[in-house]
Amino acid sequence: MARLALVEKVVSFERRQIDIMETNEQFEPWYVALNPKAVVPTLVLGADVVTDTIRIVNRVRTLDGPDLSGDATSQGWLKDIMAPHYGVLLYRNRLDPDGTAPQIVARGVLLEQLLEKHPEMSDLLKGRIAGNGRFQALLRNPEEIERHLSSTEALVARMAEAVRHQPFLAGSTYSLADCFATAALARFSLHKLQGWWQGTALEDYYGRMKARPSFEAAEVIDTGSERDL
Ligand SMILES: N[C@@H](CCC(=O)N[C@@H](CS)C(=O)NCC(=O)O)C(=O)O
16 A cells, blocks of 8 residues: 555655564564554655554655545545455464464464563563454454454445446545555455455456556555465
């Protein structure tokens, strides 16, 4: 989402990938100093450090370049497209028969190890350990998984309705809402959920967003392995 905003704004940038899955670079002290919540993404803009995707793209919006504001619905779309539990979409297919997610269990072990190694990060890590436990509990509950899936599918239906009579999600010009929609649809595609919008106006819309040079330039991925996320 952030990279699409930068590319569409025609801002040159250096991409620094933080491995949040294998080496857990987000917990390295140098990264936590930039992003105290230890999450991606982070935008370093000269002396400024901007965290949180919605804040990042709105900061990018203020730079010189094409106007990515969209109409009055644009900011609402950012919140709504950020809202789905993307972790549920990824891990629901990685469960043991009893609902245990081995990767989430391993994550819990790693977080405990990090807590021993980095007592100075104890607030952050204890919060993460609690969140990890809540996530595992959620994944054990098929009704909860279904609730998240159907609310995400309802969001996709709302997006499909919005692009029935206008070329972009938030009106007649490309905006931040399209950066978010494109990245979200790419993610849903990676999880093989394209059936949600097949045959709707969103299929044509997503084709148009993929055809924009920004899709490749921002290195958006919608096929292949979920490992490439
Ligand atoms: N609201 C934050 C959420 C960021 C977030 O949760 N990022 C996830 C990846 S999508 C992350 O970095 N997770 C690191 C971890 O699980 O340790 C934002 O938009 O920047």
